[in-house]
Amino acid sequence: MAGNPIAVIVGVGPGTGAAIARRFATAYPVALLARSPENFEGLVTEINQSGGKALGVSTDVSSETSVKAAFEKIQQEFGKVPIAAAIFNASARPQRKPLLELTVDEFQAGFDVSSKGAFIFSQAVLPGLIEQAERQDAKYPPTLIFTGATASVKANALMSGFTSPKHALRALSLSIAREFAPKGVHVAHAILDGVIDIPLTREWLKDQPAEAKIAPDDIAETYWNLHQQSRRCFTNEIDIRPMLEKW
Amino acid sequence: MAGNPIAVIVGVGPGTGAAIARRFATAYPVALLARSPENFEGLVTEINQSGGKALGVSTDVSSETSVKAAFEKIQQEFGKVPIAAAIFNASARPQRKPLLELTVDEFQAGFDVSSKGAFIFSQAVLPGLIEQAERQDAKYPPTLIFTGATASVKANALMSGFTSPKHALRALSLSIAREFAPKGVHVAHAILDGVIDIPLTREWLKDQPAEAKIAPDDIAETYWNLHQQSRRCFTNEIDIRPMLEKW
Amino acid sequence: MAGNPIAVIVGVGPGTGAAIARRFATAYPVALLARSPENFEGLVTEINQSGGKALGVSTDVSSETSVKAAFEKIQQEFGKVPIAAAIFNASARPQRKPLLELTVDEFQAGFDVSSKGAFIFSQAVLPGLIEQAERQDAKYPPTLIFTGATASVKANALMSGFTSPKHALRALSLSIAREFAPKGVHVAHAILDGVIDIPLTREWLKDQPAEAKIAPDDIAETYWNLHQQSRRCFTNEIDIRPMLEKW
Amino acid sequence: MAGNPIAVIVGVGPGTGAAIARRFATAYPVALLARSPENFEGLVTEINQSGGKALGVSTDVSSETSVKAAFEKIQQEFGKVPIAAAIFNASARPQRKPLLELTVDEFQAGFDVSSKGAFIFSQAVLPGLIEQAERQDAKYPPTLIFTGATASVKANALMSGFTSPKHALRALSLSIAREFAPKGVHVAHAILDGVIDIPLTREWLKDQPAEAKIAPDDIAETYWNLHQQSRRCFTNEIDIRPMLEKW
Numbered sequence: 001m002a003g004n005p006i007a008v009i010v011g012v013g014p015g016t017g018a019a020i021a022r023r024f025a026t027a028y029p030v031a032l033l034a035r036s037p038e039n040f041e042g043l044v045t046e047i048n049q050s051g052g053k054a055l056g057v058s059t060d061v062s063s064e065t066s067v068k069a070a071f072e073k074i075q076q077e078f079g080k081v082p083i084a085a086a087i088f089n090a091s092a093r094p095q096r097k098p099l100l101e102l103t104v105d106e107f108q109a110g111f112d113v114s115s116k117g118a119f120i121f122s123q124a125v126l127p128g129l130i131e132q133a134e135r136q137d138a139k140y141p142p143t144l145i146f147t148g149a150t151a152s153v154k155a156n157a158l159m160s161g162f163t164s165p166k167h168a169l170r171a172l173s174l175s176i177a178r179e180f181a182p183k184g185v186h187v188a189h190a191i192l193d194g195v196i197d198i199p200l201t202r203e204w205l206k207d208q209p210a211e212a213k214i215a216p217d218d219i220a221e222t223y224w225n226l227h228q229q230s231r232r233c234f235t236n237e238i239d240i241r242p243m244l245e246k247w
Numbered sequence: 248m249a250g251n252p253i254a255v256i257v258g259v260g261p262g263t264g265a266a267i268a269r270r271f272a273t274a275y276p277v278a279l280l281a282r283s284p285e286n287f288e289g290l291v292t293e294i295n296q297s298g299g300k301a302l303g304v305s306t307d308v309s310s311e312t313s314v315k316a317a318f319e320k321i322q323q324e325f326g327k328v329p330i331a332a333a334i335f336n337a338s339a340r341p342q343r344k345p346l347l348e349l350t351v352d353e354f355q356a357g358f359d360v361s362s363k364g365a366f367i368f369s370q371a372v373l374p375g376l377i378e379q380a381e382r383q384d385a386k387y388p389p390t391l392i393f394t395g396a397t398a399s400v401k402a403n404a405l406m407s408g409f410t411s412p413k414h415a416l417r418a419l420s421l422s423i424a425r426e427f428a429p430k431g432v433h434v435a436h437a438i439l440d441g442v443i444d445i446p447l448t449r450e451w452l453k454d455q456p457a458e459a460k461i462a463p464d465d466i467a468e469t470y471w472n473l474h475q476q477s478r479r480c481f482t483n484e485i486d487i488r489p490m491l492e493k494w
Numbered sequence: 495m496a497g498n499p500i501a502v503i504v505g506v507g508p509g510t511g512a513a514i515a516r517r518f519a520t521a522y523p524v525a526l527l528a529r530s531p532e533n534f535e536g537l538v539t540e541i542n543q544s545g546g547k548a549l550g551v552s553t554d555v556s557s558e559t560s561v562k563a564a565f566e567k568i569q570q571e572f573g574k575v576p577i578a579a580a581i582f583n584a585s586a587r588p589q590r591k592p593l594l595e596l597t598v599d600e601f602q603a604g605f606d607v608s609s610k611g612a613f614i615f616s617q618a619v620l621p622g623l624i625e626q627a628e629r630q631d632a633k634y635p636p637t638l639i640f641t642g643a644t645a646s647v648k649a650n651a652l653m654s655g656f657t658s659p660k661h662a663l664r665a666l667s668l669s670i671a672r673e674f675a676p677k678g679v680h681v682a683h684a685i686l687d688g689v690i691d692i693p694l695t696r697e698w699l700k701d702q703p704a705e706a707k708i709a710p711d712d713i714a715e716t717y718w719n720l721h722q723q724s725r726r727c728f729t730n731e732i733d734i735r736p737m738l739e740k741w
Numbered sequence: 742m743a744g745n746p747i748a749v750i751v752g753v754g755p756g757t758g759a760a761i762a763r764r765f766a767t768a769y770p771v772a773l774l775a776r777s778p779e780n781f782e783g784l785v786t787e788i789n790q791s792g793g794k795a796l797g798v799s800t801d802v803s804s805e806t807s808v809k810a811a812f813e814k815i816q817q818e819f820g821k822v823p824i825a826a827a828i829f830n831a832s833a834r835p836q837r838k839p840l841l842e843l844t845v846d847e848f849q850a851g852f853d854v855s856s857k858g859a860f861i862f863s864q865a866v867l868p869g870l871i872e873q874a875e876r877q878d879a880k881y882p883p884t885l886i887f888t889g890a891t892a893s894v895k896a897n898a899l900m901s902g903f904t905s906p907k908h909a910l911r912a913l914s915l916s917i918a919r920e921f922a923p924k925g926v927h928v929a930h931a932i933l934d935g936v937i938d939i940p941l942t943r944e945w946l947k948d949q950p951a952e953a954k955i956a957p958d959d960i961a962e963t964y965w966n967l968h969q970q971s972r973r974c975f976t977n978e979i980d981i982r983p984m985l986e987k988w
Contacts, residue, residue, distance in 0.1 A: 064351050098426065099369065099370065099373070099422075099423060099426055099427075100370060100373060100374070102366075102370075104311050104363065104366065104367060107362075107363070107366045108362070108363055108366075111358055111362055111415070115354075115355070115358055115362075115411055115412075115415070116351065116354070116355055119349075119351065119354045119355075119407070119411075120351060122346065123346065123347060123349075126346065126347060127347070141984070151418075155417070155418040155419070155420075155421035155422040155425070156422060156425060157422055157425035157426035158422070158426060159422055160366070160418070160419050160422040160423065160426075163418045163419075163422055164362055164366075164415040164416075164418045164419045164422070165362075165415065166418070167414040167415050167417065167418035168358070168362070168411040168412065168414050168415040168418075169411075170402070170414065171398075171402040171407070171410045171411045171413070171414035171415075172402070172407050172410075172411045173402075174402035175346075175402040175403060175404055175405075175406055175407040175410055175411070176346060176407065178402070178403060178404035178988065179345065179346055179404035179405060179407075180346075181982070181984050181985070181986070182984065182985055184984060186984075197973070210973065211972045211973055213973065214973055214974055215971060215973035215974055218970065218971045218973050218974030219974060221969075221970075221974070222966075222970065222974055222976065225963075225966040225969075228962075228966075229959065229962075229963065230956060230959045231952045231983070231984040232938070232951065232952055232954065232955055232956035232959050232983050232984065233955055233956055233959030233960060233962070233963055233981055233982075233983070234981070234982050234983070234984055235963065235979050235980055235981055235982075236980055236982060237978075237979075237980050238976050238978070238979045238980075239976060239977055239978050239979075240974055240975070240976055241922070241974075241975050241976075241977060242972070242973050242974070242975070243882070243922050243923065243925060243927075243972040243973065243975055244922070244923055245922070247919065388737070425741065428735070428737050428738070428739070429737065429738055431737060433737075444726070457726065458725045458726055460726065461726055461727055462724060462726035462727055465723065465724045465726050465727030466727060468722075468723075468727070469719075469723065469727055469729065472716075472719040472722075475715075475719075476712065476715075476716065477709060477712045478705045478736070478737040479691070479704065479705055479707065479708055479709035479712050479736050479737065480708055480709055480712030480713060480715070480716055480734055480735075480736070481734070481735050481736070481737055482716065482732050482733060482734055482735075483733055483735060484731075484732075484733050485729050485731075485732045485733075486729060486730055486731050486732075487727055487728070487729055488675070488727075488728050488729075488730060489725070489726050489727070489728070490635070490675050490676065490678060490680075490725040490726065490728055491675070491676055492675070494672065558845050592920065593863065593864065593867070593916075593917060593920055593921075594864060594867060594868070596860075596864075598805050598857065598860065598861060601856075601857070601860045602856070602857055602860075605852055605856055605909070609848075609849070609852055609856075609905055609906075609909070610845065610848070610849055610852075613843075613845065613848045613849075613901070613905075614845060616840065617840065617841060617843075620840070620841060621841070645912075649911070649912040649913070649914075649915035649916040649919070650916060650919060651916055651919035651920035652916075652920060653916055654860070654912070654913050654916040654917065654920075657912045657913075657916055658856055658860075658909040658910075658912045658913045658916070659856075659909065660912070661908040661909050661911065661912035662852070662856070662905040662906065662908050662909040662912075663905075664896070664908065665892075665896040665901070665904045665905045665907070665908035665909075666896070666901050666904075666905045667896075668896035669840075669896040669897060669898055669899075669900055669901040669904055669905070670840060670901065672896070672897060672898035673839065673840055673898035673899060674840075
């Protein structure tokens with residue numbers, strides 16, 4: 001492999017994913033993956049017009065075929081380049097529902113993204129991350145970050161369809177972290193424990209100050225700081241809350 | 248519903264599941280579910296000949312259709328009876344494998360049992376457990392126990408295909424525990440942290456004393472003790488190790 | 495050492511400690527330790543009159559001198575006998591207080607019991623427990639149980655003076671468990687996550703059904719079941735909640 | 742209060758504490774506390790000569806009197822100023838020892854620093870941190886960081902005298918984090934899970950590459966990044982390992 005390393009972000013929507021994409025685009029060409037093109041089109045334009053370089057690829061992360069096709073497009077665009085950072089930010093929506101009212105498909109939906117999707121994405125990016133780890137001129141250790149949630153460590157009632165896949169994702173992240181750290185790949189799991197301030201949550205906590213929600217730009221900055229950590233200081237798990245969170 | 252309550256055990260093989268079945272069969276008629284009839288046939292005969300009552304049903308716990316068919320057979324045999332205890336003891340085999348060598352199907356295999364299977368089983372037994380909880384004459388609160396493993400709480404390298412589903416199972420158990428405790432159903436997750444002394448592991452730790460492995464009969468006794476706990480003393484998580492375990 | 499093994503319980507008051515004492519007194523002569531004699535006098539009489547054998551010793555568990563004196567009295571009474579079970583049930587009272595209003599002495603008070611006291615008690619009982627572990631005729635593996643609380647695993651605001659010592663106690667218990675399991679001593683930490691139904695809490699949750707509080711007798715039964723576990727099935731941590739607990 | 746805010750670091754030795762001091766001294770005047778003056782004298786000179794401003798104060802953090810005297814000296818030097826960052830980096834040395842060979846004093850020694858000392862230090866700095874939180878011109882939310890270790894979350898055998906106080910410290914940190922976040926103070930607990938590359942450990946892991954130890958400068962950078970987090974993105978717990986750590 002040769003050429004400048006890229007960053008790959010999956011789960012790019014109008015909130016956290018976009019903020020992460022903007023942050024990493026200041027340092028690397030970025031490939032932005034999301035199911036629906038409308039989730040990345042404006043952002044791709046924005047980054048490309050502001051001096052960065054972005055490619056959007058419509059991808060179903062739970063489909064190995066779709067992910068393989070996406071990485072072929074990435075290679076066509078950027079060449080066979082190493083990967084400096086890969087961010088798994090995809091997620092099914094949380095849904096509160098009594099266990100006996102869930103269908104099997106509803107229960108399983110979260111796993112398509114958080115277990116199968118995270119696994120397929122990891123397999124797709126790890127060779128490029130390892131390649132970057134072996135390069136003498138890599139500025140920072142290549143980094144693979146998984147976005148988690150409160151449900152990653154707390155299994156509340158009525159949340160089985162969300163908390164089970166999130167626990168699975170956390171385990172995947174920690175297992176990969178242990179396997180690939182000796183190869184120089186830095187893997188981290190971030191527990192976002194609170195409401196993130198994105199369009200979807202605009203109506204939530206409206207009577208509260210801004211400090212009741214997590215700011216996507218600040219998540220992005222924290223992810224960037226994780227990426228900057230040296231081989232002698234890897235963080236594998238971190239939690240994030242807004243100042244006013246009850247926990 | 249009327250009639251004597253039963254116990255239902257899924258994941259009945261020649262080891263832990265059989266021991267649990269024998270223990271609960273001293274108090275209840277038992278329905279024993281396993282994929283392969285050879286896993287329960289001898290046991291069913293043994294229990295029926297020694298004064299208990301057992302029904303074996305060949306079941307693929309990851310298939311809603313198969314589980315529904317199994318519970319129809321159970322109802323034909325025992326009538327529409329409440330459930331005093333339900334034990335989820337099914338599991339995929341642990342497999343050590345580098346992440347990049349796993350296929351998507353191999354990674355997902357554990358989820359069929361530990362997430363989808365556990366969910367389908369829970370939905371199948373909870374109505375009968377709730378029914379038992381509402382009966383004045385229930386001797387003990389109805390109990391739903393999930394068998395976990397070291398991998399339920401520790402995500403080791405090379406174990407992603409085992410530890411991810413086990414974390415998911417643990418989350419499911421804790422979420423169900425929180426939802427159904429107020430209805431009187433006692434849900435517990437058991438972390439079996441060590442090698443269990445079953446035919447499959449006969450050759451393992453051969454140079455070690457017997458106390459290096461967990462005894463299936465003793466697991467069964469502990470599960471029985473969990474079942475006996477009152478409504479004013481529910482254990483929702485317990486760990487189990489042999490005396491010589493390093494942890 | 496010779497003679498019948500005894501059980502030693504520290505932190506015997508009108509609630510959990512008394513229930514544990516009664517349960518273990520059905521199998522062993524019991525030594526009951528508490529700071530104030532009024533906490534054990536009635537209970538000692540009750541056990542001795544109902545066919546058991548009990549000795550009460552006024553003890554300050556945070557004082558090595560006091561604990562040594564107590565074990566001398568125990569030896570005078572029962573002889574130099576092994577210890578089948580030792581229960582550490584002592585605790586400072588939880589106190590909600592803003593951090594900046596706590597005095598150093600108030601903050602430290604809990605440590606006198608939960609760290610220093612638990613350590614002194616452990617050192618006092620472990621030789622007798624090991625002795626019992628080495629006896630061929632021991633019915634059950636000797637057991638050392640520590641009573642913990644919600645605060646053992648959750649560090650809430652305003653609770654620093656309670657949660658810090660309880661976390662310390664849990665660590666002590668788990669460290670001792672790992673060190674002494676290979677010697678045959680079974681060590682367990684119980685997380686009592688809820689209000690216990692004792693005289694002190696009589697006015698709490700008065701509008702709730704009985705199932706909102708943990709029953710001391712049922713804790714005692716669970717501790718007894720832990721004691722009965724075999725060397726091939728040690729539980730090192732268990733949680734306990736009433737059916738109606740929110741967690 | 743008026744004037745420029747300062748940073749206060751306790752537990753300044755030739756390793757992590759010094760690195761943290763250097764990092765925070767690039768932004769703030771620093772007060773450096775350690776028991777022995779030789780631990781900070783060279784560092785104070787170095788910082789003052791390189792354009793920063795540092796004051797060293799010989800302090801026994803486990804003594805309220807000593808800490809009060811230290812903060813009076815700090816006020817004499819810097820005026821009654823707010824505190825932008827406070828780092829608790831003090832620790833007793835880990836010691837492997839069988840439980841039955843520890844004296845009560847040895848067992849308690851770690852608590853003097855990690856429970857009593859951390860509590861006294863927290864009470865000393867929190868008013869100044871709150872003052873800073875209320876200032877309109879504060880660049881970053883004031884931050885209180887506690888240095889933890891593997892033993893903060895894992896209670897190994899033979900380590901009771903180290904792991905118990907470290908668990909206590911973690912609980913104190915998390916409790917303070919919950920209480921003071923709504924006031925704008927950012928509290929974080931760092932789990933340093935590995936050998937830190939300091940003079941004390943020079944002979945350890947000598948046959949291993951540099952990536953087998955955590956680099957103090959990189960810890961300092963991570964602490965600085967925690968300090969920079971906004972009110973809408975507080976990290977309360979983070980782990981840190983070298984690339985080659987087994988965990």
